[in-house]
Amino acid sequence: MSGLPLAGGRVSPYRAVLASRVRAQRSYRTGFALDLFGSLLIGVTEFAEVWVIFHNVEVLGGLDFHAILVLFGLSNLAFSLADLLVGHLDTLPTYVRAGTLDAFYLRPQPLLAQLVTSEVDLRRISRIGVAGTALVSGLVLEDVSYGPRELTLLAIAIVFGTAIFAGLFVCAASLQFFLINGSELTNSFTYGGSYAAQQPTAIFPRPLKLLFGYLIPVAFTAYLPTLALLGLPGPAGLPAWLAWLTPVAAGWVWLVGMLLWRWGTRHYQVGGG
Amino acid sequence: MSTPIVQVDRLTRTFRVRRKAAAGTGSRDLAAVDQMSFRIDAGESVGYIGANGAGKSTTIKMLCGILVPTSGTVRTCGLDPMRGRRELARHIGVVFGQRTQLWWDLPLRESFAILAAIHRLPAAQAERRTTELVDQLEMGPTLDTPVRQLSLGQRMRAEIAAALLHSPQLLILDEPTIGLDVVSKARLREFLIAERAERGTTLLLTTHDMGDVERLCDRILVVDHGRLAYDGTLPGLAATVGAQRVLVVDLIRPTRDLVDIPGTRHLASEADGLRQRIAFDAAASTAAQVLASVAERAEIHDLSIEEPDIEDVVRRIYLSMQ
């Protein structure tokens, strides 16, 4: 028998599955290396876009290049972490179509918890690396003294920023119960949200500010924390101190996500798949 | 009176079907399961048969909490499958013939290990149970093979082991022997019989294969177009419908049509009487008796027996209920 985590405790079923997925991915050697490289390339080109713009201008939306590094780093770190943990929820439509979602129903755990822990995509590590590098570089280049306030702010931003994106993935997955080829539709707010998060929200016209500030609150994942960290004022309607309310924004996204998830699974069980 | 393992009362499940008729598009409600009522007590072994699309899988899904009934009630192991799904999952084991519950790209032993963790089995118990099942189902050599590389027969045995790992009260098998060769089928049936004898596990089996039913089930539920058409024993069933088995004999020499054997009906002859097909009533005579009668009249080279097929039996039931 392979090494079993000691049975007992509420976490061990999830740990068992995750550990097995990590082991499974280690066995796909060459494909994995190439995937890592591809992921790295994606992360680098995303940054290259920002870099090319700053080749032409000094300031964008009130932020200079070093500040943009922090913005880019925080937003991409949060998104990549969420993608690592929850990104595979986008395979839900495949399970539904193949009828294999039922296997999850036959196990004594909540459905969402099973799906979230059913996979962990180690390829995302390269993008996490790129984001982390950008963040650290930006923080070092900016002249900020790092005391407890700054460190707490960073921690809140990273943890709850990840939670916001993870919540968006859950919203997107829930909608798959209703849409047939719906994953492309939800990309508009998951990947769109990620793209919006790495821009200074100040550049958006008012309707978009409201959208990405409050409705799909990706401004909380990086822009507001960056402002608060660097002591900059925010644009009208989005003051810098809102950064401390990032957990609230995450709570809002997860509330909507859980409601949509319940709605979606109910639809699946009533509709018959 | 103890709680039944399965209690189903006027269970109904309709689907909205969009149809393009000559007059244009319209939708109507199709009843996949229609006012079904039955109960299964602990330790029973029930065969659930019917033609494709008769509503078998739909009923199973409702028993497991995957699908919500349109009306009527269902209780499995005393629980409401919808509300108590997670609790219920600890007491039932389900095998869906076509769809796997194992981890495709992992060695078989890892699937067992994960399932043991999922059901929170104490390590010693999990070890014991896995070894027991692996031995009885002869899966030792395949433990390190990734599930996707297993043959169909090996995979089915693995799925059944996986479903029994947590020693459930109720084992539901949805078309488990489909596509298996004769030897594999026989071994699987022997295992299920032994398992039941040892643990008293209740068995609910949907199948197209009358051999499965004969060997494994003491009771049969026949479903036709969503309705329960018969609930009783197999001999009772055969007697009820006058289902006929067919003896196909290959004779040494071309012989006249054997129309004069009592209790039989001569169906056809081929190759100038070299091969003859003789139907007999399963309730009235046994194959051995008919064979003996044929042997009195001609020398037999080879023989085979054709069982009444499910559709035929079901149709006869339905007709008999008109």
Next chain:
Amino acid sequence: MGTYLKLFRAGFSRQANYRLAMVAGLATNVVFGFIRAAILFAALDSAGGSLGGYTKGSISAYVWLSQGLLGAIDLSGRAEIGERIRTGDVAIDFTRPVDLQTWHLSEDMGRAAYTFIPRGLPSVLIGALTFGLSMPTTVLPYVLGFISIAIGIAIAFYCRFAVNALGFWLLDTRGARTVYMVTSTFLAGLYVPVSLFPGWLQTVALATPFPSMLQVPINVISGKDTGTDALLLVLMQLCWLAVTCAAGQLLTRAGRHKLVVQGG
């Protein structure tokens, strides 16, 4: 010739089935269009109102044309031929009396033509209504522009075809396709106009067929480049068309040879 026309029509009508996917694509186009337009407007403001010859009107045109053309000019690296090579079904395709590459090109052109209706034109319209954009007032840029777009679609197809043709030798083309998609989208000028690249990066980009897929058609139809400049750009496109077509042909021939000799 008639066969290819039929294939074109087949590609066109097949796309008509994916209506929901088209709407989804349009939604994503629009969201990204809004964000990109906002970024580039802000960049223009920072640069004092003009950047690399772009004004707000012309850069908005660039954003919305690039979003709109994304449906037609497929930079993703996926192609149907890829799956057929992987499964070996391509062997059947070789027995047909139609050139494999031209066959798939015709279908792809049909597919691309369809996308103008639900994705291409609406994107540009939405952009015009929300951010405003400036387009040429004479006819010539549009005529030349559509020719340029058609060539761009074809170049994009030939490149995707070539990448997927690597499947004759590679077990899994996914890595190659990811690398292709990332480089193509960036160097084609999807994120930032190529003319805003630092000098050395522009040189790198122009050494590839990618700008000819997207940036060039946009420049021509939006009037960013006019007259002889526009004609020269189209000429450059034609050169890349020939090169990428030839690459695909060579790879297909080599692949076919491998199939026949080694049995796939």
